[in-house]
Amino acid sequence: MSVLALSQKRIKKAKVWLISIILLIVLAAVAYTFLYLKHDANMTDVGNRLASPTQAHPLGTDHLGRDVLTRLLLGFRLTVGYSLIALAAAVIIGVPFGLIAGLRGGWIDRLFMRIADGFLAFPDTVIAIVLSGLLGPGIGNLLFAIVLVKWVNYARMVRSTVLTEVRKDYVTIARINGLSTFTIMRKHLLPHIIGNVLVLASLDFGKIILLISSLSYIGLGAQPPTPEWGAMLNESRPYFQANPEMMVYPGLAIVAVVLVANVLGDYLRDKFDVKKEVQP
Amino acid sequence: MTVIEIHNLKKSYNPGKLAVNDVSLSIQKGESLGLVGESGCGKSTLAHCLLGVEKMDAGSIVYNEEPIAHANRKQLRNYRRNVQTVFQNPTASLNPKLKIRDSLLDPYLQFKDDLQLKHFHFTSKQDFVQQLLETVELPKGLADRYPHELSGGQKQRVTIARAISIEPKLIVLDEPTASLDVLSQGAILELLGSLQQTLGMSYLFISHDLAAVYQLCQRIAVMKDGELLDVFRKEEIYDSNRHDYTKELIDIF
Numbered sequence: 001m002s003v004l005a006l007s008q009k010r011i012k013k014a015k016v017w018l019i020s021i022i023l024l025i026v027l028a029a030v031a032y033t034f035l036y037l038k039h040d041a042n043m044t045d046v047g048n049r050l051a052s053p054t055q056a057h058p059l060g061t062d063h064l065g066r067d068v069l070t071r072l073l074l075g076f077r078l079t080v081g082y083s084l085i086a087l088a089a090a091v092i093i094g095v096p097f098g099l100i101a102g103l104r105g106g107w108i109d110r111l112f113m114r115i116a117d118g119f120l121a122f123p124d125t126v127i128a129i130v131l132s133g134l135l136g137p138g139i140g141n142l143l144f145a146i147v148l149v150k151w152v153n154y155a156r157m158v159r160s161t162v163l164t165e166v167r168k169d170y171v172t173i174a175r176i177n178g179l180s181t182f183t184i185m186r187k188h189l190l191p192h193i194i195g196n197v198l199v200l201a202s203l204d205f206g207k208i209i210l211l212i213s214s215l216s217y218i219g220l221g222a223q224p225p226t227p228e229w230g231a232m233l234n235e236s237r238p239y240f241q242a243n244p245e246m247m248v249y250p251g252l253a254i255v256a257v258v259l260v261a262n263v264l265g266d267y268l269r270d271k272f273d274v275k276k277e278v279q280p
Numbered sequence: 281m282t283v284i285e286i287h288n289l290k291k292s293y294n295p296g297k298l299a300v301n302d303v304s305l306s307i308q309k310g311e312s313l314g315l316v317g318e319s320g321c322g323k324s325t326l327a328h329c330l331l332g333v334e335k336m337d338a339g340s341i342v343y344n345e346e347p348i349a350h351a352n353r354k355q356l357r358n359y360r361r362n363v364q365t366v367f368q369n370p371t372a373s374l375n376p377k378l379k380i381r382d383s384l385l386d387p388y389l390q391f392k393d394d395l396q397l398k399h400f401h402f403t404s405k406q407d408f409v410q411q412l413l414e415t416v417e418l419p420k421g422l423a424d425r426y427p428h429e430l431s432g433g434q435k436q437r438v439t440i441a442r443a444i445s446i447e448p449k450l451i452v453l454d455e456p457t458a459s460l461d462v463l464s465q466g467a468i469l470e471l472l473g474s475l476q477q478t479l480g481m482s483y484l485f486i487s488h489d490l491a492a493v494y495q496l497c498q499r500i501a502v503m504k505d506g507e508l509l510d511v512f513r514k515e516e517i518y519d520s521n522r523h524d525y526t527k528e529l530i531d532i533f
Binding site for chain 2: 169170179188192
């Protein structure tokens with residue numbers, strides 16, 4: 001085994017450790033909050049605002065006296081939940097689009113792909129901002145905008161995979177055997193697509209979290225008092241100089257989740273690549 | 281008994297130039313017919329028409345005394361079940377994401393409802409896969425491997441096993457040895473010969489290699505520029521009335 005391969009193995013090990021540690025921290029925090037503390041995320045206590053960490057408020061309180069840890073954990077559920085919803089919708093719309101375009105070809109393919117090109121011509125953030133502006137700010141509209149931008153990636157990727165694979169002899173032989181288009185899709189093409197989709201999805205997952213958070217930060221996504229991380233960042237902005245940790249916590253949370261999503265993407269890519277080196 | 285008849289088949293890709301020009305051939309039961317010619321002479325196009333990958337422009341293919349152009353669903357299914365194929369490139373012929381086992385079972389799963397196998401008797405799919413691997417002289421352990429873990433010769437054996445798995449009447453071999461090294465070529469030809477002995481199917485063996493064709497086939501057809509020039513029995517290869525082009529080919533080998 002070469003030096004390079006060895007160091008890559010070490011990096012992989014380090015990544016697994018990283019994921020385990022982050023998951024452990026999250027689990028410990030969840031357990032702590034829900035076993036010992038029963039704070040309402042929106043319960044204000046102005047007398048105890050901007051408090052330092054105490055036993056009751058392990059990460060202190062924000063400018064309205066709300067418990068930061070509780071909000072952070074609820075924010076995890078919201079942010080991750082929202083991006084999963086957006087992601088699932090994008091995949092569910094994009095994959096069939098790509099399959100049909102790739103397998104049918106002809107004018108259907110051209111029509112689908114011109115629509116996709118139209119969406120691709122704008123940067124994600126710009127479309128999201130424009131749509132939020134048109135439909136009004138709010139998490140629902142933001143998710144709609146994200147789905148609208150993201151499905152194109154899946155449709156295009158699936159289509160290109162289908163186009164390269166259907167020309168290969170094994171698909172021709174399946175056709176000679178009289179396998180239906182659906183069976184060919186399910187048995188022969190899906191294994192090629194599923195890995196790619198999962199890898200792209202796990203990378204997109206991080207991007208969508210960033211997009212939701214950044215648009216919530218500028219006030220176009222989740223509205224106060226929703227404890228979404230980007231919105232939390234936005235709310236703590238005026239108190240940045242006196243209480244910087246109020247911004248650090250949601251910021252760190254975003255970094256951690258995006259990191260985990262990316263490492264997961266790498267892991268899935270290795271997992272679905274059957275051609276990887278067989279472990280000695 | 282005739283397995284398949286090709287009557288006056290014509291096919292062109294570009295207007296004005298026929299890739300296959302008025303070719304008629306027939307293949308008898310248990311016979312190997314070799315089809316030789318240089319690259320681009322239309323022999324693969326002929327195979328593709330036979331396999332239904334390409335639509336022919338004119339002519340007919342008769343199977344079971346029935347032109348397949350007029351075949352109904354059931355007859356077409358029967359045709360497909362009885363005409364299998366092995367292509368030139370074994371790597372492209374196997375789905376890289378499927379285990380050997382799943383690739384092997386593809387035709388069986390497609391046709392299992394109306395399949396009556398004479399040679400293979402098995403209790404489970406597992407058993408069937410093992411028998412198939414054994415028949416093409418591959419180790420049983422390969423069933424759970426992926427194609428990229430196999431050599432070119434092994435992969436071609438897998439595609440042959442897949443083709444024979446449902447005991448077809450005819451196998452169209454489209455240059456099955458062309459992408460293999462010389463040793464594997466010989467081994468594959470021997471395997472094809474012995475499989476024909478045990479299973480009794482017919483071959484249409486397409487190749488540019490006259491020596492290989494001579495080794496495997498009882499009859500040889502020669503094509504050039506889309507036209508069928510010469511069809512003769514193997515013993516007649518040195519006859520004086522062979523076509524000039526055939527003599528040229530013989531001189532090369």
